[in-house]
Amino acid sequence: MPSARIPRADARTNRAGILEAARVALANDPHASVDVIARSAGLSRRTLYGHFDDRDALIRELIVTGAQRFNAIAESITDTDARLALARLAARLWQEAAHVQFAAVIALDEAHVAHTAEALAPLRHTVAALVARGQHDDSFRTDLPADVLARLIEEVARTVIARTDATSTGAADLAVRTVLSVAGLSWREADALLTTHPDISEPLA
Structure with a gap:
């Protein structure tokens, strides 16, 4: 069986250029057309279609590459305290989403959900595991089944990303506090946690 063909260097460059142009174009206009994206990449519409079947295929590729970054962040969280782990995860995901909020909003749109x-899937598995651990040690609310609570946290985080201005002062802190509140912490408990661990909301270098 012949081995899979390795794309030529110029083809890989074109594909990377299209993805970057799509990020920029969609940041300016979430409804940017294929023609606009192709022009932004300095390529013809035909060349773009040589890499992606249609606009949805291009957006799906953006979602996959973005998801890889989010999944890597989830894998990097090592706090043993479920409260700290959830707070740090929320903060780091927010920081990443704030840089590409337009892509996060598109990815979370019903058409692509x-x-x-x-x-x-790896990120969702991490959230589910954190919820189960937090419920086991009574750090999180136990009036809801773990899978329901995990889904609720996801949905609230989705709304916060979609509806909050990422450039506004205190946006990251708001995101973290909201997630902790859904998990069952009172505002005083969340405040004490973040005061004791100010590094949680600090921007990554």
Whole structure:
């Protein structure tokens, strides 16, 4: 069986250029057309279609590459305290989403939510495990089943990302506090946690 063809260097460059142009174009206009994206990449519409079947295929690729970054962040969280782990995860995901909020909003749109859920499976597994651990040691609310609470946290985080201005002062802190509140911490408990661990909301270098 012949080995898979390795794309030529110029083809790989074109593909990377298209993805970057799509990020920029969609940041300016979430409804940017294929023609606009192709022009932004300095390529013809035909060349773009040589890499992606249609606009949805291009967006799905953006979702996959973005999901890889989110999944890597989830894997990097090592706090043993479930409260700290959830707070740090929320802060780091917010910082990443704030840089590409337009892509995060598109990814979380109903038209792409199923594909996004599949791409973010490792992250969702991390959230579910954190919820189970927090419920086991009474750090999180136990009036809801673990899978329901995990889903509720996901949905609230989705709304915060979609509805909050990422450039506004205190946006990251708001995101973290909201997630902790859904998990069952009172505002005083969340405040004490973040005061004791100010590094949680600090921007990554």
